[in-house]
Amino acid sequence: MNALLNRALGERNGAIGLAVLAVIILLIMPLALDIFRLNLVGKYLTYAFAAVGLVMVWGYGGILSLGQGVFFGFGGYCMAMFLKLEASDLTSTAHQTTPGIPDFMDWNQVTQLPMIWQPFHSFAFTVFAIIAVPLLISYVISAAMFKRRVGGVYFSIITQAIAAILTILVVGQQGLTGGINGITDLKTLNGWNINTDSAKYLLYFINGALLLGVIMVCNLVLSSKLGRLLLALRDKEDRVRFSGYDVANFKIFTFCMGAVISAIGGAMFTLQVGFMSPSIIGIVPSIEMVIFAAIGGRMSLVGAVYGTLIVNYGKTAFSESFPSLWLLFMGAMFIGVVMVFPNGLAGLYQSHLNDRVTRLLNRIKKVKSSDQLKVVKAES
Amino acid sequence: MDAYSLSDLWSILVMQGFSGLSLFSVLLLMALGLAIIFGQMGVINMAHGEFMTIGAYTIYSFSKLTETYFPTLMPYYFIVAILGAFLIAFVVGYLVEYTLIRHLYKRPLDTLLATWGLSLIMQQLFRSAFGAREVSATLPDWLMGSWKPTPDIDIPLNGIFVMVMSILVTGAVVLFLFRSNWGLKVRATTQNRVMAGAVGINTKKIDRVTFAIGCGIAGVAGACFTTIASTGPTSGSLYIVDTFLVVVFGGSASLFGTVASAFSIAQAQSVLTFFLTNAMGKVVTLMTIITILMMRPEGLFRSKVRR
Structure with a gap:
């Protein structure tokens, strides 16, 4: 048991890094920032889930996924569907043509709750779906590709195309997804108002603890034999294959793991920010998640969190004062992280x-x- | 359907078919430059769309300059401007290869990230230079209006122009790659860099010029797009996913595959948009492509070379 804990913390140096991160997230940030800023940090930390997932998938698995936002979106939308259904009870939607369905459906002349929304009345199902939907989709994508030994650049391009398709789909199916505005006006979680300050504090801490937990699980995976195999196949895939391992399965495992981690982040995003929209799942946000991981260091789980915080802080600070410089700076970061300091x-x-x-x-x-x-x- | 007479249906068929063909030439023009850069050289250039934007803005600048200083030359400027678009995109591509791409040939995923950064920088530069709003060039008269073979059929001239251009550029690329001495060296370098170097080909120079030519073709594509759509700083990035899919779907190393895939994607999309909404037509097309790619990862036409 002790050995297991030791591995999850990442031995001595890893444990110190994790402890420092825990102190910063759970102690310093809440003490130093007011609730508005803290909520913003909480939002960034949900992106950090995606970045941590990318460290696993890209840094250790060698698979560059440009569709991480897709899975982030699946988690977020599942959570948002549940919250939206709860917010659209009969009394608060009494003025609609069809009471009891989400407002955007009413605006789009939908008169009956679509089939796919029905199970999201149940919180247990929602939690299950947040994990299961991205798991299933990532499995289908990665199994189809890796079993046929498609990898590298092709995989990246196809994941990017999937991100594009999903955005068009979500924007196009307004009556089902809320279109470009997304799912907004979320109020309560099982009767608990998520928009109060105390709820925001609590959600922030839950989010932080979950993030640290995810990093520990990743540490466990990486310090096992599986983790060493991942590194080996990233560096010399053929050699691992000739040693008798089914390489595809390991890649599928990492990809699915990264997808589920992102989805958890997406669900936390919806809870903390109070809406979900297609602007968070498309091509641009997905590739921005890659830069979070790259700035932090593509081989460092803890680094990914710092990378996310720094890039997002920079984005907020820059785009408030010099919006035109931000894109230049962002572009320079992409180039710099590749050319000058590849390990972030x-x-x-x-x-x-x-x-x-x-x-x-x-x-x-x-x-x-x-x-x-x-x-x-x-x-x- | 009863409301349509037979001749009406025929006109619809012709015009719908033409809109498919015109989408085909657009996709083909976009994909040709990438077919050289990605298909032949294996470089992932995410800034490819921005090279198209360079071409489009070149046409815009030429049209403004001609309008102000030499109004009498308006009917002819377009030809010169297309050459200008090629040259400017060529030079920028040359510089980009020299400063960035040549360090990254062995790290394809990193090339992807670096060129994405490059595309962000270029977009911002466009925005600073030309403003955030979309602009459109003043076209010469011979590109305006439409051709009416019968009273019911109405085919826009700019569509015909884009089609002619795509045929010309495809022809030029085929001649360049498969009939010229230079193309022979390019193919030799991409197939076996070390051996090509051993027989005395300057592979670095080949890389640089080939990359620049691919960018130049993107510039020409962008120039042609100004005849059918306006240009904004981010217009190029809208095309990038489609462009990559065309090349990958066709089988990345096969030029013929690129043509075939552009044709099938364009026809599928224009037929589907006729029956479904615009967005759904596109979604169904892209989904089909991806499903086919999952079953047949090497694309429609596989290159005969073993790697």
Whole structure:
């Protein structure tokens, strides 16, 4: 059990990194920021789920998914459908032509709740769907592609096309999805008002804890034999295949895992921000998620979180004051992260700070053990 | 359907068929440059759409300049402007290859990210230079209006122009790749870089010029689009997914495949949009392409070369 925990935390250096991140997310941010800003950070942290998923899929699996927003969207839309149904009860929609259905359906002359919406009355089903829908879709996509040994660039382009299709579909089917405006006016979760300040605080903490939990699960996977295999097949796929492994299954596993992680982030996004719209699932947001992971370091789970926070903070700060500079800056980041520092912030940390921190830790440990030695001597 | 007479139906068929053909030439023009860059060289150029935008803005600038300084030359400027569009996109492509792409040939996924960054930068530059609003060039008179073989059939002249251009450019690309000395070197380099270098081909130079030519063709494509649509800073990015799908669906290394896939995608889409809504027609087409690609990952036409 202890060994398992140790692996989930990522040994000593990993545990320190995780602890620092936990303190920043769960202690410093809530103390330093007012609720509006904290809610914004919470929103960024939901993107961090997608970025962490990308570290698994891209950094370790070697599969660049340009459709991470798709799965983020599936999670978000599932949650939004549940919340919307709860918000459209008979009394608050009494003025509609058809009471009891979401308002946008009424505007689009839909008179009956569509089949696909029916099960989302149940919260248990919604939670199940948030995991199961992206899992199923990612499985179908990745199994079809990887079993036929399609990989690399082709896979990226096809995931991008899927993101494009889904956006067109969601925007086009207004009566079913709310169209370009998305699903808005979400109020309560099982009767609990999610728009109050206290609810926002609680959701922020749940989100932060979930994110840390996801990172620990990823650590577990990566430190297992599976994780080593992933690295091996990223570097020399054929060699792993000739050693007798079914390479496709490992790739499918990582891709599905990344998809589910993003979907959890998407569901948390809906809860914290209070709406879901196609602007969050298309090509551009999906590729922005890649830059979050790339800036943080494509091989570092914790780095991905920092990358997400920094890029989004920069986006908000820049686009408030110099909107025209932001795109230039963003473009430069894409180029810079590829040309100059391919391992992102985590790479910079590794090459400049890691040794010092390790030395410092060793010294502390030595001091401690020599203290203990003294105590033991004194007792004897 | 009773309301239509037989001759009405015939006119609808001709015009609908023509709109499919015109979409085909648009897709083909977009895909040709990429067929060289991605199909032959294997470089993922996400900024390909922006090279088209360069071409479109070149036409716009030429038209404005001609209108202000040489109004008498208005009927002829378009020809010169297309050459200008090719040259400017060629030069920009050359510089991009030199500064960026040549460091990334061995890292295709990173090329994708870097060129995406490049496309963001180019979009912002367009916005700063030409404004965020869409602009359209003043077209010469011979591109306006339509051709009416019978009173009911109405075929726009600019559509015919785009079709003629796509045929000309395809012909030029085929000649360039398969009949010229340079094309031989390009194919040799893409098939086996080391051996090509060993027999004395300057592979780096080949890469650079080939990439630039692909960009130049994108510029010509963008120039042709100004005759049918207006240009904005982000117009190019709207085409990029379609363009890649055309090339991938056709079988990335086969030029003939690119033509065939552009044709089938365009016809499917225009027929489907006639029966369904615009958005759904596109969704169904793209879904079909992806399903076919999942079953047949190498695309319609597989290149005969083993890699």
